Amino acid sequence: MVQTLNEIDRRIDDALRVAFGLRRRRDSPAPARSQDDDEIAGFAAVLLGPPCDDPMVCDEAAREGDLRMVFESCYIKDHDEDAHFGHAEAGVVGVADGVGGYRAKGVDASAFARGLMHNAYAEVVSAVAGTRVCPYTLLERAHLMTVAAGTPAASTAVIVSIAGRTLKWAFVGDSGFAVFRDGRILHRSRPQQRYFNCPYQLKSGRDGTPVSEAVVGEIMAKEGDIVVVGTDGLFDNVFDDELGRIVRMGTALGFSPKNMSEVMAGFAFETSRCTDRDTPYSVLGRRETSKPSFKGGKPDDITVVVAYIVSGGPTRSQI
Ligand SMILES: [Mn+2]
Incomplete structure (x- = not known):
């Protein structure tokens, strides 16, 4: 499915704009980047492959009372170096962000991010139906495969899964997530940064962050929880x-989840283009660079995956 930003824009409730002090984009100066080539990245088709002896099992087999995730995504491109995947039956989503610094070196800066997500998805698809996914193991395997292919560039990444009633995660760098319960943050990942604007990053060379430095964790999930991965x-x-x-x-x-991801991504796009309001980027930037004039957002690829935690075991029809 392809959507233009204007279509996304129309779905942002006016009340939200008033609440956040944002103007409608049609009243605003045109952004530097084209509006027409923005699209929603569709998830790959969900087809389970043949069983294999390659479990990513964290726990025992699925049973009644298990939770699952219903998710959708919105991707607004800038340099188009983000990547993501999701598999509803396996209850796992992931996002990755190619480190833009490789652009100047004549390398496809999206290569490692895409490789990671592609390999993670392939690994999930090849697992036995009903297998519970351990995000750390999946990230480790996807990384090994991406390195083995000699993939250039570097990437941050986060993988989140629902295994039984447990929400699990693993991430490297500043791709992250937030878990909301009753509209309040229950858990929020804290980015790994070497210094301002330089996150920990996975890559093929020895100077990359080893997967063993990934932040790994889990919490008990509840029906109604909302997980935002981005x-x-x-x-x-x-x-x-x-x-x-x-x-x-x-x-x-x-x-x-689709509406929610669109509104979040659309809102992030607007604030990323603002020069006169504070963002997490500008607040941190002022502190780290000691420039009092540091204001506004950070134009970037914006990937948002929104997963609603719902009851019921995995089903084949759900995506
Ligand atoms: Mn980014």
Whole structure:
């Protein structure tokens, strides 16, 4: 499915704009980048492959009372170096962000991010139906495969899964996630950065971050929890409390995960283009660079995956 930003724009509730002090984009100066080539990245088709002896099992087999995730995504491109994947039956989503510094070196800066997500998805598809996914193991394997292919460039990455009733994660760098319960943040990943704007990153060379440095964790999930997984294009441009307000408003308005991801990505896009308001990026930037004039957002690829935690075991029809 392809959507233009204007279509996304129309789905941002006016009340939200008023609440956040944003103008409608049609009243605003045209952005430097084209609006027409922005698209929603579709998830790959869900088809389970043949069983194999390659479990990523964290726990025992699926059983009654298990939770699952219903998710959708929105991707607004800038340099188009983000990548993501998701598999509803396996209950796992991931996002990755190619480190833009490789662009100047004549390398496809999206290569490692795409490789990681492609390999993670392939690994999930090849697992036995009902297998519970351990994000750390999946990230480790995807990394090994991407390195083995001699893939250039570097990437941050996060993988989140629901295994039984447990929400699990593993991430490297500043791709992250937030878990909301009753509209409030229950858990928020904290980015790994070497220094301002330089996240830990996975790559083929020895100077990359080893997967063993990934932040790994888990919490007990509950039906109704909302998990927002994204790249720094989201989290550098939208404060946690703004995400919370979108979650509460979206929940009250009955938003689907698709609606919710579009509003978050659309909002992040607008703030990323602002020069006169604070963002997480500008607040951190002022502190780290001692430039009092540091204001505004950070234009970037914006990937948002929104997963609603719902009851019921995995089903084949769900995506
Ligand atoms: Mn980014």
